[in-house]
Amino acid sequence: METSTVPRTESARSKRSAIVAAAVDRFGSDGYEHTKWAAIADDVGIGQTALYHYFESKAHCLLTIMRLELTQSLARFQEVTGSIEDPAEALAQAVRSAYEASARDALQRRILQNHLDLLSTERPSEKEEQERLRSRALVRDIEKAWTDLIRRGVESGAFADRDVELSARMALALVVGVWRWYRPGGPHSLEEIGVLTSDAVLRVVT
Amino acid sequence: METSTVPRTESARSKRSAIVAAAVDRFGSDGYEHTKWAAIADDVGIGQTALYHYFESKAHCLLTIMRLELTQSLARFQEVTGSIEDPAEALAQAVRSAYEASARDALQRRILQNHLDLLSTERPSEKEEQERLRSRALVRDIEKAWTDLIRRGVESGAFADRDVELSARMALALVVGVWRWYRPGGPHSLEEIGVLTSDAVLRVVT
The missing domain is CATH 1.10.10.60 (Homeodomain-like)
Structure with missing residues (x-):
């Protein structure tokens, strides 16, 4: 067997x-x-x-893709930031790592951003609802992970003393906003975007 | 008659x-x-x-709502920034004015953000397609208006000399990102969010 x-x-x-x-x-x-x-x-x-x-439906497949992307996003953040003591360096690397993406990764990240509203209302089927609830929990975990890192920076004096939850949401808005307009072959490479976005995020928190 | x-x-x-x-x-x-x-x-x-x-369909109504919101957003930006000489002050007021919103305005702005991907692919009906194309043109006009203001700030020395299109996209990402999580009755009022977001946008461009 x-x-x-x-x-x-x-x-x-x-x-x-x-x-x-x-x-x-x-x-x-x-x-x-x-x-x-x-x-x-x-x-x-x-x-x-x-x-x-x-997959029992197209929506079930979409929700699974979203949950996979959120899982990878949280794992990436933890892996990158776990070994860096300095909060500013950890935050910069977390932002840059969000753009280490193949063409398909970039599509997957755009799909997640374009369908986040799906997570706010109950799904008709059990399997879809399961993926939705897992995704919602991951969104909260990701927001918490970014908030905790920014809090560490505020407590160490590296970042300015502002509302850490709001700062984390601003950092995430800058990071994910890129997927709205980024297309491969545009004027900026993902590596450049990573450098420029991590600089901007640091200006927001300091 | x-x-x-x-x-x-x-x-x-x-x-x-x-x-x-x-x-x-x-x-x-x-x-x-x-x-x-x-x-x-x-x-x-x-x-x-x-x-x-x-409205010939639910999608036609949604696309019309999106086009109305984009029209109002551009008009608001032009009205607010048109009379302010100083680029930093104009940008700050443009950001703040984005949060002068009734409960229904807030919903309308969230609906726009949640369905922007609808604008990227052709619609099956002529009326829907008309609203989609008008909305796409408005998105470009809005990006151009913010870019032009930031360019004015760079040229006058008020803002740092960086890619103005990317800076405009970052500013817009910070402004519209709020509609993803904002719910009336939360810990921050829209007025507070306006002040904090305009400060963050200014840190991004300077």
């Missing part, structure tokens, strides 16, 4: 990743509303019945 | 305003996706056929 289960699970996992990747590409380029759920099955080379085995 | 046309036009205009107000309340509190188009007809006290006389 064990031996036959392992490869099956691995293959299921890789198919799920392929569906998520295809959905990110479609939602990102054609728009979520314009994307036909069946087109994603075609992209991955599976039937619609198989697709429903992984 | 003339005498009979005038009141009819006025009444049509006021009904249209009533529909827009009801839609802002519904989209803002229940969410756009969850709002039944028929519920808006009920709120206004008209039949669905009469409703379709004003």
Whole structure:
């Protein structure tokens, strides 16, 4: 039993990743509303019945993509800031790391920003609602992580003594606002944007 | 002819305003996706056929609300900044004026932010597409107006010499980011948020 289960699970996992990747590409380029759920099955080379085995609806897939992006965003923040003592340097690196993104990562981040309002109202299905609640909890965790870092900076005297929650929201607004207008091949590279945005965030908190 | 046309036009205009107000309340509190188009007809006290006389679809109404908000946003910016010589003072007042908002204005601004991705892909109907294209043009005009003011500040030496388009986008990200989390009755009044955000925007550009 064990031996036959392992490869099956691995293959299921890789198919799920392929569906998520295809959905990110479609939602990102054609728009979520314009994307036909069946087109994603075609992209991955599976039937619609198989697709429903992984995601029960287009919205379920979108909410899963959002939850994955939020999970990665929190993990990235913790990994980058965990090892840096100086709050200003930690904040600068956290901002820069938000732009270390492949073209697909950039699409995924834009999709998250464009559909955040989905998180504010209850979903009709249990699976969608589960992803929504996980995503909401992650949004709170991310806001708390940025707030805690800024509080550490205020307490050490590195940052100005202002409302730390509001400062964290301003920092996050600067960081995520980029995904609204950024398109690959524009006048600024993501690396440049990371440097300029981290400088701006530091000016906001100091 | 003339005498009979005038009141009819006025009444049509006021009904249209009533529909827009009801839609802002519904989209803002229940969410756009969850709002039944028929519920808006009920709120206004008209039949669905009469409703379709004003808006051919829920999306047409949403796009009209977005275009109205963008029109007001640009007009507000021009009115506030037009009479102030000093670029820093003009920018500060432009930011503050963005938060002079009734509860319904706040909902309307949140609705705009939550659905900006609608503007990036073509609409199926002519009336929707018309509102989308007008909205896109307004977004560009708003970005240009903020960019021009920041450029004036850089040229006069009041602001630091950085990429003015990027600075304008950062300023706008700080201003509109608030509508994502602001709810009436929270810890900060809109007036306080206006003061704190205008200070932050000035730190970003100087």
